[in-house]
Amino acid sequence: MKGFVPTPRSTVDEMVARLFISRPPRAGDSVLDPGCGTGEFIDGVLRWCKRHDVPLPQITGVESDSRHLSALRKKYQHIPAVNIEHRDFLTEFAGSYDFIVGNPPYVPITALSEEEKTRYRKLYSTARGRFDLYILFFEQALRSLAPQGRLVFITPEKYLYVDTAAPLRDLLATHHVEEIHLLSEDTFGDLVTYPMITVLSKSTSGTTHVQRRDGTTTTIKVAGADSWLPLIDPNTHDGASATLADLCLRISCGIATGADGVFVRAADSLDPNLKRFAYPTMAGRQLTPETTELPRRSVMLTPYDSYGRLLPIEELGALGTYLSQSVNRIQLLGRTCVRYKPWYAFHETPLLPDILRPKILCKDICERPRFWIDQTGTVLPRHSLYYLVPRNPATIGILADFLASPPAQDWLNRNCQRASKGYLRLQSKVLQRLPVPREVVRSVLGNEASWPVQPHTPTADLFANL
Numbered sequence: 001m002k003g004f005v006p007t008p009r010s011t012v013d014e015m016v017a018r019l020f021i022s023r024p025p026r027a028g029d030s031v032l033d034p035g036c037g038t039g040e041f042i043d044g045v046l047r048w049c050k051r052h053d054v055p056l057p058q059i060t061g062v063e064s065d066s067r068h069l070s071a072l073r074k075k076y077q078h079i080p081a082v083n084i085e086h087r088d089f090l091t092e093f094a095g096s097y098d099f100i101v102g103n104p105p106y107v108p109i110t111a112l113s114e115e116e117k118t119r120y121r122k123l124y125s126t127a128r129g130r131f132d133l134y135i136l137f138f139e140q141a142l143r144s145l146a147p148q149g150r151l152v153f154i155t156p157e158k159y160l161y162v163d164t165a166a167p168l169r170d171l172l173a174t175h176h177v178e179e180i181h182l183l184s185e186d187t188f189g190d191l192v193t194y195p196m197i198t199v200l201s202k203s204t205s206g207t208t209h210v211q212r213r214d215g216t217t218t219t220i221k222v223a224g225a226d227s228w229l230p231l232i233d234p235n236t237h238d239g240a241s242a243t244l245a246d247l248c249l250r251i252s253c254g255i256a257t258g259a260d261g262v263f264v265r266a267a268d269s270l271d272p273n274l275k276r277f278a279y280p281t282m283a284g285r286q287l288t289p290e291t292t293e294l295p296r297r298s299v300m301l302t303p304y305d306s307y308g309r310l311l312p313i314e315e316l317g318a319l320g321t322y323l324s325q326s327v328n329r330i331q332l333l334g335r336t337c338v339r340y341k342p343w344y345a346f347h348e349t350p351l352l353p354d355i356l357r358p359k360i361l362c363k364d365i366c367e368r369p370r371f372w373i374d375q376t377g378t379v380l381p382r383h384s385l386y387y388l389v390p391r392n393p394a395t396i397g398i399l400a401d402f403l404a405s406p407p408a409q410d411w412l413n414r415n416c417q418r419a420s421k422g423y424l425r426l427q428s429k430v431l432q433r434l435p436v437p438r439e440v441v442r443s444v445l446g447n448e449a450s451w452p453v454q455p456h457t458p459t460a461d462l463f464a465n466l
């Protein structure tokens with residue numbers, strides 16, 4: 001089901017309340033839910049009208065996925081005000097509506113066929129660069145909105161700052177974006193989307209009320225294609241033009257073996273026959289504010305080749321013998337992962353071609369964010385460390401300096417979740433979103449002409465460049 005993610009009821013109710021905040025719907029009015037899925041927003045409108053004792057407007061749900069249709073039609077068969085249309089919202093005429101509310105599909109360009117990409121590029125001025133379907137839903141919804149109409153969408157927050165969404169920002173700014181509400185990242189449960197609600201009326205201008213994720217508010221005047229992030233959060237670096245994820249090949253949690261007691265050994269007493277399988281390794285607790293040089297007291301015995309492929313046990317020689325010793329074998333067999341993996345594999349397959357590169361390390365839980373450089377690219381971080389692999393190893397120092405700078409530290413302090421005792425939890429999903437100011441991007445890329453950064457090269461090819 002392309003882009004199907006149902007919206008939680010409380011969020012739906014909040015959005016419908018905003019839709020009707022300036023005036024309730026009247027009997028002749030029309031409401032559209034494009035990409036209605038299982039009808040969450042239709043239900044929200046029905047609830048709102050019942051609660052406020054107002055007559056039902058005409059409610060249209062458009063859905064292209066035939067798998068939803070019979071359930072939708074059955075659900076609303078006794079409510080004549082609800083009309084379900086089975087059509088493609090992006091390619092078929094959409095009509096004109098007084099209110100539009102919904103959760104458009106989040107479908108990246110990589111999930112579209114060549115034919116779809118070409119068609120959308122012809123039809124939409126916002127289909128630029130690496131666009132996503134929710135961007136096109138905005139454009140089509142604006143075309144379908146009556147002159148005094150109102151629109152409320154929940155989408156990823158990314159359109160506020162990514163270069164790809166510059167045409168959408170330009171388009172939205174020609175209307176009145178009344179409200180931007182950045183929602184908690186767990187709004188959709190485990191699916192991390194950094195959602196936001198946009199409330200827009202078709203009239204031409206006005207200020208925008210912003211509610212940030214930390215509950216603070218501000219009023220801004222959105223203007224055109226440039227990133228809106230510096231307006232929303234003046235503490236973000238002026239002119240932020242990329243996120244840390246754009247400049248890194250990978251930002252991930254370190255290796256989980258599921259049995260460090262077996263795989264991690266002291267470096268100084270290691271059997272020389274095991275050395276060819278050993279990489280220096282460290283855990284978060286080994287890094288302290290005083291650490292200037294990465295400790296190399298421990299090694300991780302790794303039954304994988306440098307492409308990250310698990311070696312057959314018979315090719316492991318001394319390591320195979322060591323792992324097969326009954327004390328080790330019993331421990332390895334006690335792990336849940338052996339239900340679906342060879343008994344001597346790590347709990348998670350290590351992405352060695354990415355990890356064995358110059359990288360920046362940081363602890364998963366810390367009093368304040370600190371970063372260490374593994375210039376040699378040989379260290380295997382354990383699960384209590386995160387690692388950031390810059391796309392260009394030559395820029396590792398620039399990125400590490402930026403991460404240590406007050407604006408980056410301040411942003412992390414405000415955006416990371418808290419562990420106990422006020423400690424910060426540095427998760428990869430937060431690190432990935434860290435806005436990087438234009439001047440840092442410029443230094444990393446050498447010149448601005450090469451912006452935006454090209455998509456990630458497949459790992460196997462990268463390894464060939466090492």
Ligand SMILES: C[S@@+](CC[C@H](N)C(=O)[O-])C[C@H]1O[C@@H](n2cnc3c(N)ncnc32)[C@H](O)[C@@H]1O
Binds near residue numbers: 001004087102106
């Ligand atoms: C993110 S889901 C939202 C579902 C529902 N509105 C909700 O919030 O619970 C997006 C929906 O859009 C539908 N969809 C995707 N592309 C579409 C298109 N081109 N035209 C109409 N519906 C589409 C998907 O099938 C999916 O049901």
